[in-house]
Amino acid sequence: MNETLSTEVSVPAINGERLWQALMELALIGATPEGGCNRQALTELDREGRELLIRWCEAEGLIVRFDAIGNLFARRDGSNADADPVVIGSHIDTQPTGGKYDGCFGVLAALEVIRTLNANGIETERPIELVSWTNEEGCRFAPCMMGSGVFAGQLTLEDALSRTDVDGITAGEALAAIGYVGDDANRPGQFAAYLEAHIEQGPILEDEGKTIGVVTGALGLKWFDVTVTGMAAHSGSTPMHLRQDALLGATRVVEAVNRIALAHQPDGRGTVGAFQLLPNSRNVIPGQVTLSVDFRHSEGEVLEAIVNEFRQTLNAIARETGLSIEIAPTADYPPQHFAADCIAAVRQGALANGYAHRDIVSGAGHDAVFIGDIAPAAMIFIPCEKGISHNESEYATPEDVTAGANVLLHATLNLAGPVAGAVA
Numbered sequence: 001m002n003e004t005l006s007t008e009v010s011v012p013a014i015n016g017e018r019l020w021q022a023l024m025e026l027a028l029i030g031a032t033p034e035g036g037c038n039r040q041a042l043t044e045l046d047r048e049g050r051e052l053l054i055r056w057c058e059a060e061g062l063i064v065r066f067d068a069i070g071n072l073f074a075r076r077d078g079s080n081a082d083a084d085p086v087v088i089g090s091h092i093d094t095q096p097t098g099g100k101y102d103g104c105f106g107v108l109a110a111l112e113v114i115r116t117l118n119a120n121g122i123e124t125e126r127p128i129e130l131v132s133w134t135n136e137e138g139c140r141f142a143p144c145m146m147g148s149g150v151f152a153g154q155l156t157l158e159d160a161l162s163r164t165d166v167d168g169i170t171a172g173e174a175l176a177a178i179g180y181v182g183d184d185a186n187r188p189g190q191f192a193a194y195l196e197a198h199i200e201q202g203p204i205l206e207d208e209g210k211t212i213g214v215v216t217g218a219l220g221l222k223w224f225d226v227t228v229t230g231m232a233a234h235s236g237s238t239p240m241h242l243r244q245d246a247l248l249g250a251t252r253v254v255e256a257v258n259r260i261a262l263a264h265q266p267d268g269r270g271t272v273g274a275f276q277l278l279p280n281s282r283n284v285i286p287g288q289v290t291l292s293v294d295f296r297h298s299e300g301e302v303l304e305a306i307v308n309e310f311r312q313t314l315n316a317i318a319r320e321t322g323l324s325i326e327i328a329p330t331a332d333y334p335p336q337h338f339a340a341d342c343i344a345a346v347r348q349g350a351l352a353n354g355y356a357h358r359d360i361v362s363g364a365g366h367d368a369v370f371i372g373d374i375a376p377a378a379m380i381f382i383p384c385e386k387g388i389s390h391n392e393s394e395y396a397t398p399e400d401v402t403a404g405a406n407v408l409l410h411a412t413l414n415l416a417g418p419v420a421g422a423v424a
């Protein structure tokens with residue numbers, strides 16, 4: 001793979017207005033009253049979104065296929081038919097109250113890259129495959145990143161298709177209902193590289209006035225359910241010094257999560273996002289509290305140290321309060337470090353276009369995290385207003401959308417190998 005493009009090939013700019021119009025047209029499918037989008041995976045609206053994307057791909061002469069979990073692949077041939085492809089894309093499913101840009105920007109930026117190559121008569125040595133992964137969000141069928149997870153071997157096809165929604169419908173039944181059960185023979189095979197453009201879903205780029213995030217990897221995560229058990233008792237007749245208040249102990253757990261994460265900056269993250277209180281009555285001392293704990297870090301050794309410190313802290317809280325504290329793991333994903341060649345191609349794309357940029361680590365999970373386990377991968381971030389995502393008010397400016405797609409074009413050409421003299 002080349003670190004810089006051949007000087008014999010001039011890289012055109014993408015058509016920002018065309019890309020923006022495509023984003024807005026896709027967003028009409030599942031549009032919400034508050035300006036967002038509700039196009040959950042494997043629904044009729046997802047089917048409509050897929051059909052629109054297919055029409056656009058076929059209009060560019062791409063060969064569209066689906067694998068057994070419904071991942072969409074659209075191929076643009078290269079001059080070397082036997083070469084492994086460069087794969088670019090993301091996902092088009094959304095949260096129930098999602099925005100227009102999460103995932104969709106990456107898929108339509110990939111489409112715009114191909115439209116630009118076609119419009120300018122640029123041939124590449126390697127084939128380019130656009131991909132739209134099935135059920136990245138995981139809001140209707142858990143887990144998230146289902147399509148890329150099956151593709152990368154993180155999840156079996158049988159397990160994925162057996163997952164049910166709140167109505168008891170399986171993912172397999174829903175996939176068949178929208179007509180997108182494919183065949184794994186349609187998969188592209190080994191990837192030469194995978195690139196995914198995405199909104200940051202955080203506030204760092206906007207805060208620092210940077211246009212492009214050169215994503216070097218993703219935080220590893222360890223999730224737990226912690227159950228603190230005391231004794232439910234009457235709030236009026238039980239003296240303070242004789243109480244076994246589970247909520248009081250749980251507040252110490254919450255404080256510990258925050259304190260431990262703060263001690264491991266800049267990449268340490270610690271969150272308590274879910275809280276269940278029993279019996280949850282205003283005149284009863286809480287007898288049991290269950291809370292979720294989410295720890296993340298970019299280095300596996302540091303993440304292990306965070307968890308060890310947390311476990312020791314729980315033991316200390318239990319001893320000091322007389323409460324019972326149990327901890328149960330619920331998820332464990334190691335940090336992902338993206339491929340040096342792919343990172344370099346993204347950085348070169350930002351430099352070539354004169355965009356203010358910085359290296360950044362993704363705090364959120366993305367399809368690239370799973371694909372990075374089986375192929376060289378990297379990501380491109382653009383700012384989103386106030387860092388807001390998974391929200392109907394999610395917003396990225398047309399200028400930043402254009403910039404991200406220009407970097408994707410440059411990086412894709414770098415990795416796919418433009419054929420000299422192929423520019424019209």
